[in-house]
Every structure is written in C-alpha cells, then in structure tokens.
Amino acid sequence: MFRRTGAVVLAAALTLAGCSARDTAATSPPSGSGSSAVTGPLTVFAAASLTESFTRLGEDFEAANPGVEVTFNFAGSSALAQQINSGAPADVFASAAPTSMGQVADAGGITGDATTFAKNELEIVVPKGNPAKVSGLADFGTADLKIALCAEQVPCGAASGKVFEAAGVTPAPDTLEQDVKAVLTKVKLGEVDAGLVYRTDVGAAGSEVEGIEFAEADEAVNDYPIAPLAKAPNAAAAKAFVDFVLSAAGREVLSAAGFAAP
Known part of the structure; x- marks a missing residue:
C-alpha cells in the first residue's frame, strides 16, 4: 500500500x-x-x-x-x-x-x-451554515471578518493576491498558512469565518464546509x-x-x- x-x-x-x-x-x-x-x-x-x-x-x-x-x-x-x-x-x-x-x-x-x-481555481470556503453570512470576495475587506489565507509565497497565496487585486479588495488576514489544507482545516474547525482555497478542496471537504464561487477566480487559474x-x-x-x-x-x-x- x-x-x-x-x-x-x-x-x-x-x-x-x-x-x-x-x-x-x-x-x-x-x-x-x-x-x-x-x-x-x-x-x-x-x-x-x-x-x-x-x-x-x-x-x-x-x-x-x-x-x-x-x-x-x-x-x-x-x-x-x-x-x-x-x-x-x-x-x-x-x-x-x-x-x-x-x-x-x-x-x-x-x-x-x-x-x-x-x-484549478480558487473558491471561498466557509464553515457549514456560513455563520458569518459571507456572500462574496468583498466581505474579505471587512475588518470584523476573521479570515485565513495562504502565505503569498505558496501558489494558493499568489493566486489569492491576484483575485483580490482584480476585485479591488484589501484583505486583513488573521492567519497566513503554508498550504491550502491548513486554511481548509481552520475553516472546518470554525476557527475563522472564511478562507480562500481551491475548488477541489471545497469538494474534498464535502458537507463539512460550504463553497462560494466568485467571478474574479477566473483571473488566477493555476x-x-x-x-x-x-x-x-x-x-x-x-x-x-x-x-x-x-x-x-x-x-x-x-x-x-x-x-x-x-
């Protein structure tokens, strides 16, 4: 095996x-x-x-x-x-x-x-039930939203930078992770209100999380x-x-x- x-x-x-x-x-x-x-x-x-x-x-x-x-x-x-x-x-x-x-x-x-x-492309991921009522990428510019992103030196972080630039949004991440699965884990555990991960990660997590698509994802296809x-x-x-x-x-x-x- x-x-x-x-x-x-x-x-x-x-x-x-x-x-x-x-x-x-x-x-x-x-x-x-x-x-x-x-x-x-x-x-x-x-x-x-x-x-x-x-x-x-x-x-x-x-x-x-x-x-x-x-x-x-x-x-x-x-x-x-x-x-x-x-x-x-x-x-x-x-x-x-x-x-x-x-x-x-x-x-x-x-x-x-x-x-x-x-x-692959990015998708917003939120905990099951979306308790913070996140609706789109613009919410990542909200100061009271607790968010997790990938660090800029890893591919998901570089892609996140591109989509935020395209959307005209300046995020204030509460945590920067070294890979996309770490971001997903923070969301699954309810430690953050939202994160950016790949759409494949949202699919792999199944019913544990919810995914929200956004138009700017097309600007950063990996x-x-x-x-x-x-x-x-x-x-x-x-x-x-x-x-x-x-x-x-x-x-x-x-x-x-x-x-x-x-």
Whole structure:
C-alpha cells in the first residue's frame, strides 16, 4: 500500500532503504496502465491540494504495477521545491504552479520539460451554515471578518493576491498558512469565518464546509505541472507514474476531483 509521510521521516526512511532497493525491472504493460510495469519504491512530492486525487492515483498505479510501493509527501509547492533543491530524495514533483516547478527546473532538477496535467481555481470556503453570512470576495475587506489565507509565497497565496487585486479588495488576514489544507482545516474547525482555497478542496471537504464561487477566480487559474526528477532513485517508475497521471485514467480521477483539463 502507498504511504504518506513528511519530509523528515521520508528522508530517513529512504536513506535506510539504500540505493539497492531502487532497482527496477520493466515487464509487459499491465492492462490500462499505458506504461511498462515497474518495481521498487516510488516517492512523489505533490502539492497539498492534490492529496485526495493523488492518493487515489497512487492506489491505482500500485494496482497496475504490483511491484511498486508509492510514498507521497504532500505540502505547499514552494516548500517541496526547496526540499528537492536541498537534496531531498524524490522521484516525481507535481506542483500547484509553474513558479515552484521552475525553481526546481532552473536548478537542473527535472528530466526534460514539465507537463501541465490539470488546472484549478480558487473558491471561498466557509464553515457549514456560513455563520458569518459571507456572500462574496468583498466581505474579505471587512475588518470584523476573521479570515485565513495562504502565505503569498505558496501558489494558493499568489493566486489569492491576484483575485483580490482584480476585485479591488484589501484583505486583513488573521492567519497566513503554508498550504491550502491548513486554511481548509481552520475553516472546518470554525476557527475563522472564511478562507480562500481551491475548488477541489471545497469538494474534498464535502458537507463539512460550504463553497462560494466568485467571478474574479477566473483571473488566477493555476496550471499544475508534473515532471520526473533528474536525480530520481527510481527513474523508470517516475516516468511511468507521470505517464499514468497524463493518461485517460489519470485525467478521469482528476476530473472527478474537480480539476479542469489543461
């Protein structure tokens, strides 16, 4: 089964495993995978907003390639880029914005060119029942509204800045979070009246929260790029996983999660 882990635990585990555990062996293509069967551990660094969809893709990829064990590290894209550039062992990087992918590419960290595999946009999220009666983006300029936003250096924070500029709204956030799931958690717990997250995160939260669409979201649509990493310990599995995400089966999972096609 696939695993999710933080960067520190991940690095320790991979160090203990050793490079020999990363040997791969190509066999005949499994039905519906669109790639050769591969073996060995596979480590994927992915944006926090991909948690649910990539968890499903990891399960499907393992089913198509029984010799593979997928480990995910989900976090803010900018933090993941820094970890990769600092030498954290990983095979694939999937970012919520080209900027973070570019930081890795500029350092020579990816193989070939990154490929955009999905698009996403922001949505207002409020606790169930919308107790503060938030109706639109203009409410984020209200001093007595308690709000959570992503920090500006992460993709959801950069996108938030664009939509506020487009709307002519100056927000006064009560908390700035390092990834979109942290914003969502603040809202689910009722610690804030509203936040800005991706529409896919609102969908993943189900009945725990309510989402409010707003017109300015069109001003900040995020492209999600993916690429195998140049120092991937399991290069064959890295390529196969990227191909799987880009396949019809991968797009079906992403569409079901609310991502738009690139």
